[in-house]
Structure formats: C-alpha cells, structure tokens
Amino acid sequence: MKTFSCQCGNTLHFINTQCVKCSSALGFVPDELQLKAITPEKNGLFTVANSKQRYRQCKNYWQHDVCNWLVNEEDLNDYCLSCRLNVEIPNLQKLGNIKLWYNMEVAKRRLLFTLLKLNLPITSRAEDPHTGLGFSFLEDQIQDEYGNELTIKDFVVTGHAAGLITLNLNEAQDSSRVEMREKMNEQYRTLIGHFRHESGHYYWDRLIQNSPKLEEFRALFGDERLCYTESLNSYYQNGPSDQWQNVWISAYASMHPWEDWAETWAHYLNMVDTLETANDFQMCIAQQNIKNPLQKCTIVDDAYTAISFTQLFDDWCKLTRTLNAINRSMGHDEAYPFVISISALNKLRFVHEIIKHAK
Template identity: 60%
Template sequence: MNTFTCQCANTLHFANSKCVSCGLMLGFIPDEAKLSAFTTNQYGNLQASCNGKLYRKCKNYADHDVCNWMVSYDDNHEYCISCRLNEVIPNLADSDNLTLWFRLEQAKRRLLYNVITLGLPIEGKSPNNPTGLGFAFLQDELEDQYGNELTVKNFVTTGHASGLITININEADHSSRIEMREKMGERYRTLVGHFRHESGHYYWDRLIAHSDKINEFRRLFGDERLSYVDSMREYYKHGPSNNWQNVWISAYASMHPWEDWAETWAHYLHMIDTLETANDFDFSVAGNKIANPIPSSEIHDQVYIASSFTHLFDNWCQLTKALNGLNRSMGLDDAYPFVISITALDKLRFVHEVISNKDY
C-alpha cells in the first residue's frame, strides 16, 4: 500500500478523508489509484488537485461517511466502483452496524486497491453477468428465548458462491473476531484476510476454472472435483492433516484444493501489500532495499516472471524476519506466524505467474 501526498506536501494515507495539515477534503480516485486533495471550483464542483479533473463523492461517502472514494463527474453512477459492488449492506436501523460497516468497507477497499494495482479484472453483477463480483454484509439472525435472552437462530457463514462474497458482520467486531480465532485455534484472523481469501474463490472461477492452467493447478493443489462437502465434514471432524505444515500454507488450506488456492491467493496478496508498503517507506533490511513487488504490466517474459518472484520472496523473508523481531521487542505476537514449505512456495509462485501473465 502506497502513501500519497497532499498539495500542501503533507503525507496522506489510504483511509484518510481529510488532510490534517491543510484541512482539505480527500478522495481516492480508483482509475488512477491515487488519493488526492479536492477543492471546490467556481461552479461548486469538486476538482482534484492531482489531475485537475472533476469528481463527485460516492453516495456512501456523502451520506454515511463509510467510504472515501470518488466518482468521475461524467459517470452516471451514484456509487464508486467499490460501493456499487454491494448487494446487501448491514441493517443501519441498528446504530452499532454503522461502525461495523465502516470497517467492512475499509477492508473491502484495501482488497480492491490490491486488485486494481495488480491489473486484475473487476466486473460487477449484471443481467449479462450473473456471476460477476458482489458483496453481501449480513448478520446472524437472533431470536428471543425465555423472555429476555437473545440466541442465534440462523448463523451467517462467510463464504463465496457464484461471484457473491458474503461476510458475517461479526468479523468486523474486534472482540467477536478474536473470540472466533481462539475458538478455531488460529494464530491469524483479520478482516482484510477474509476479503482476500474469498476473492481467491472468485478469481479461481475467473482465471483458472476454464483456462489452460487447470492441469497445472491440479498438479500443485489437487483435484478440485473431489467432494467439497465430504472434505469439509472430514476436516471439521478430524482436523487438518498431521503434516499440513509440509504441504499447505495454513491448516485450513488442507481441507480441499479450493481452500488451498484461496488461502494461498490471500497469502500472496498479504505479501504484495506489505512489501509495497515497505517499499513506499524506503525500508531496507541489512542494507538491502525492499523492492516494489507489483509485477510489471508490460513484461510477460517467463524468465522475468520467475526471477521477479524469487526477488519478491527473498525480500519477504528479510522483511518478515525484521517484523517479527520488532514485534517481540514490544512483547507482541509475531506479525508473521507462518513457515512456508517448498510445496507451499511452489503454489505461491503459481499465483504470481497467473497474475503476472495477464492473459485474462
């Protein structure tokens, strides 16, 4: 994730909506992947300082302040390209849900920033594209029991189906998410991680399922035609394979090839975003500058793609060693509690190749 610069030269961060130095309104311009300051011209229109073009606030920015993305002035949509993907938003009659929705939108926009900078396709649902990308933010259905006690009647399962990514809004509640992480025996569980994982299922459908990459996928990840229901039942009954650390990026990845792909995809996006942030801050480890990890959009040579992943992973090993050391100095858990096996590394390399080839 890059930082940005206000017209007053103050450093801006992706989630900012106002410059704390000069007070100007800020907005993210998706087609340029830039956060810009805005001024009002003589006609009352918002003009970006970065390019001089006119924009409008996304409706969710103007009405609810849960977004900071902009819509081009000549675009007929009321919503930005992030918010127009929403199929269902939380019930705002519950005042607590506005805060949870804000966090959900922040995590979603961070995912979409990754998608935009990597040049991946984003196509919403439409009559001609019923399996396009969409989001539904739902909450568990509660019911009264014994007069004054609420119990869960229907649980919302975070997941993906035919392009629709469903997120249980409890994942945006920090205490609920931590409780679930401990219950599941996980060392790592984040809101943006859910978005990245579920997007992996969507992009498997887009980039792998009907492509010439399917045989290579099956060689690395296994045959996805195995019963998902049976695999899930087996996983939750007996837990992950005993040797999962030697084969998979996480315990959950061992459940089924689809989950292996989604976990690996999410992990790759974690790496890309963190390395881009380190590069933006001019971070060096032992004198070695962390390079920008975003694959070139102009070079598709296989030698370049292979070498770029090797460089990316070398940088990642250096950076995470430093991050974990810093966290331990503060008495915190490791920022990166993973060990990548050779087999998992080959899968990450495959994700890198799929994204870098850009033949979609």
C-alpha cells in the first residue's frame, strides 16, 4: 500500500483519520484513490484539499469510526463504495466485535484499493442482487449446554457463493487465526489473504466463466467441472496431491481448479500490493546498480499491468529474497515461504494477462 501526503507535507497512511502534524481530519476519495485533508462545511459536508468538490463522511466513519472513506455529495448513498458492499455485519452489541469488524473493514478496503487500481469491474449486490459483490462478516453461534460447557451450534465457513463473500469473524482475531493456521498446517494465513482469495472466486465468475479464455484456463488449471464436493472431501481426508510443489502455488490449490485459480489470484494481488509498498518506500532492490542503489521497481504508480509479467516477477523475486533474509536476521519465519514452480509461474502470468485486459 502506498502512502499519501497531507497538505502540510506530512506523510499519511491508508487507515489514518487525522494528520498527526497539523491535526487536519482526513478522508479517502475513492474516485481519486487518494487520502486527503478535509475541511468541514455546512450540513455535514466537507471539502478536500485542492478541490472544490464536496463530500460526506461514510456513515460508518462518523457513526462507528471503522471507515475513513468519503461519499460524493451527489451520491445519495449513506455509505461509501466499500461499506455499501456489506450485506451483514457483526453484532455490535457484543464486547470486542467493533474492533474485529474494524479489522475486517481495513482488510476489505485494502483489497478494494488494489481492485480499483487494477481497473477491475466491481458490481454491488444492489446493482445485481443475484451475482453482485457483497460481504458478510459472521461469527460462530455458541450455545451453553451441559452446565457451563460451551459448544458451537453453527460454524461459519469462510467462502464465496454467487458474488457473496462470507468471512468468519474469528479470522479478524490474530490468536484465532494463528491457531487455525497451525491446525491446518498452512504456510500462510492472513486476513487480507482471505479477502484476496475469495475475490478470486468472484472474478473467476466475472472474467473466466463463459469467456473465450475458459479453454486456456482449463489447459493451465484443469477442468473446473470436476465435482467440487468430492475434491474437497478427498483433500481433507487424504491431504494435498503428492509433489504439489511442482504444480501448484500452495497445497490448498491442489484441491480443485477453482481453488487453484483463487490461490493464484490471491498470490498475484499479494505481489502487486507488496511491490507497490516497496516502491513507495524506495526499498525495492530490482535492477539495483552502483550509481543508483535506490532505483525504484519497474512497477509504476498508476499502471500495475503496464509492464511485462517478466519484469514484475523479476522485481518480486529480488524483493522477496531480501525480505526473507531480513526476517531470518530478526529470528522470524520467512516473510515469503513459497517456491514458484514453472507451472505456478505460468498460472500467475495468465492472471496478469486476464487483469491487464479486464473490462
């Protein structure tokens, strides 16, 4: 994620609501993909720095302080582009849920920033009730049985169905998520990773299904008409395919072509977001030379897909080698615990081209 600049010159971060230098209130303008200082006017309206356009704060901004996005004054919706995608939110009367919901919203907005930067189509469920993009943040239903023993009555499964992305609220709690990662023997499990993965299912429906690219998809990922339920049961009963590292980007990707696509899609979004962050902080070491050791990545601010995939991946390999070395120096696990096979590389290249030509 890139940083932004306040009108006073201070550096702003994506989740900020106030500049710590000049104390200006802040708001994110989705149309411009910029975080800016805002000045209050009459009737709950604000002007943004260097613009005459007026905005309102998203209702979840002024009511719950879980959002910092703005709504154009001509837009009749109370909620911003991100929050209007919500179908269900957690029970806010329950202690701790607002904080967990906030974590969910930050990850969702980060996903949407990348999707908007990539010019990917986003259709809400208000626009298309049957297949539009929507989010439900739900928690396991607990009931008290046998005295004080608590049991789970209804377990929320994170997943996607016809545009609706459901996430278990436990994933927004670090301890619960780490516990699940260990239980599932996963290399990588993050909240933003869930959003990226599930968005991959949404975009498979939008960009691959019933498109001229379907046969190319099947040649790379396999035939998605394979029974998903049987594949799922086989994966959890028998584990991933033997030598999955030679074909798939993760063990879970070996379960079914749909999951292979979603894992590859999520991985690509991880790449472009991390490269943007490195580029913004001038930490990227791609194409480094003696004369200009802080030369930026070939990825540019406003065109993720303008460069070739080979350039993008070359930057990624050099950056992740550095990140892993730094983590090992600090005694932490590797930041990037993946080895990309030729098969997985070709799938990433396919995702790159799909996004590059998406409309």
